[in-house]
Amino acid sequence: MSDQAAPQDAAERIVIPVLSAANFVVGMGAFMVIGMIPPVEEGLGLTTSGAGWIMTIYALAYVVASPTLVALTGRVGRRKVVFTGMSIFALASFLAAAAPNATVLFSARALAAVGAGMMTPVAAAIVAGLVPPERRARSLAAVFFGLPVAQGFGVPAGSYISYTFGWRTAFVVVGVLTLPCLWLIWTRVPRGLQFQPVGLRDLGALLTNGKIMLAVLFTATFLGAIYVPFTYIAPLLEETMGYGRDGVALVLFVFGVAAVVGNVLGGWMADQIGPGRTLTILAIAQSILMVFLSFLPLPGIVFFALLFAWSAAGWSFTAPQQARVIGLAPDRAPVVLSLNAAAIYVGTAAGAAVGGVVIDSIGIMALGIGGGLVGLLAVANILISRRVSGG
Numbered sequence: 001m002s003d004q005a006a007p008q009d010a011a012e013r014i015v016i017p018v019l020s021a022a023n024f025v026v027g028m029g030a031f032m033v034i035g036m037i038p039p040v041e042e043g044l045g046l047t048t049s050g051a052g053w054i055m056t057i058y059a060l061a062y063v064v065a066s067p068t069l070v071a072l073t074g075r076v077g078r079r080k081v082v083f084t085g086m087s088i089f090a091l092a093s094f095l096a097a098a099a100p101n102a103t104v105l106f107s108a109r110a111l112a113a114v115g116a117g118m119m120t121p122v123a124a125a126i127v128a129g130l131v132p133p134e135r136r137a138r139s140l141a142a143v144f145f146g147l148p149v150a151q152g153f154g155v156p157a158g159s160y161i162s163y164t165f166g167w168r169t170a171f172v173v174v175g176v177l178t179l180p181c182l183w184l185i186w187t188r189v190p191r192g193l194q195f196q197p198v199g200l201r202d203l204g205a206l207l208t209n210g211k212i213m214l215a216v217l218f219t220a221t222f223l224g225a226i227y228v229p230f231t232y233i234a235p236l237l238e239e240t241m242g243y244g245r246d247g248v249a250l251v252l253f254v255f256g257v258a259a260v261v262g263n264v265l266g267g268w269m270a271d272q273i274g275p276g277r278t279l280t281i282l283a284i285a286q287s288i289l290m291v292f293l294s295f296l297p298l299p300g301i302v303f304f305a306l307l308f309a310w311s312a313a314g315w316s317f318t319a320p321q322q323a324r325v326i327g328l329a330p331d332r333a334p335v336v337l338s339l340n341a342a343a344i345y346v347g348t349a350a351g352a353a354v355g356g357v358v359i360d361s362i363g364i365m366a367l368g369i370g371g372g373l374v375g376l377l378a379v380a381n382i383l384i385s386r387r388v389s390g391g
Helices: 005-035 037-044 053-072 078-097 102-130 133-143 146-165 167-188 200-207 210-230 233-240 245-273 275-295 300-315 318-328 330-361 364-389
Strands: none
Touching (some): 005 102, 005 133, 005 146, 037 146, 053 200, 078 167, 102 133, 102 318, 133 318, 146 167, 200 330, 233 245, 233 364, 245 300, 275 300, 330 364
16 A cells, blocks of 8 residues: 555544544435424414424525535635534524524524535535545445435434423534534544635536536436325325334334435445446436335335335435536536535425325326436436436
């Protein structure tokens, strides 16, 4: 091993776990609000739809702020950008905990999205720059390992805390968890990392690049399909499987465990057969699997096997998609990753909206078929994208 390779390997062993831990905290803070709507609704005297803006505001702010701020900070040191983003996220968490009214709470959520939108895509760019191409997908899966872990454990924990100790306490816990992450980022992420400076001109160039935007759009169509049924998983299970609070909690836990498995599996598959082929297989698989949700109730063991396979297929897409968009624009990696991250929230919002239309027009039992049909859009998306980009 060369003298240059040894420090690089050491940096990988240290930096990836640090950034993965930061992603866990960000993921918990971003998505735990899904299980906090009733306590927030009661605490601030909001309607259910009004309290739902706690997630919508975050998504909208992320979509606008992340690509713009990553471009504006494109010539600033990577460690400083990640540290600043995490600091903003911490401040926003404490501000949300102290919010006297809905206006301040929603403002805090928008601020949290600003911080997360700076931290997560730049963290991915750091790792992509540290590792050789043949290890990139698995390394990206490792740095994003914190996000599915947050889905599986952090989100249910945040929901439990909010119901037991109050929703403000849940935000305090997230804020406190950011503090060791800040110290680790500042002391363990190397200074002076080499990177290609980017700016608003790069953002504009990517937004007008049809090949790149078609690849980024896959994130929105793929996740949009998942969130058609997943947004309404609790009422679906209540109506079809007779599950109450404990049953839904168990389902979310299993979904989270499968997400962790899928995150690792996706990175491995991408390194073995390539990101494009991996994403095609995953899109086809989830399109088929979701249809079976329209045939509930199923025997418990069959349902949980279906749930596990669906979640694993869904969360396997993260690393290969990151690797693919980086490969299409390696000199503008931070900006293209921020666009890809913004597409996550476009997809979740669109999927929830489509699911609502399906329920209102056909009924809740059609959610699985609706998700499968949107999944076919994702299949078409990746096939056309691969044909256009050649991979």
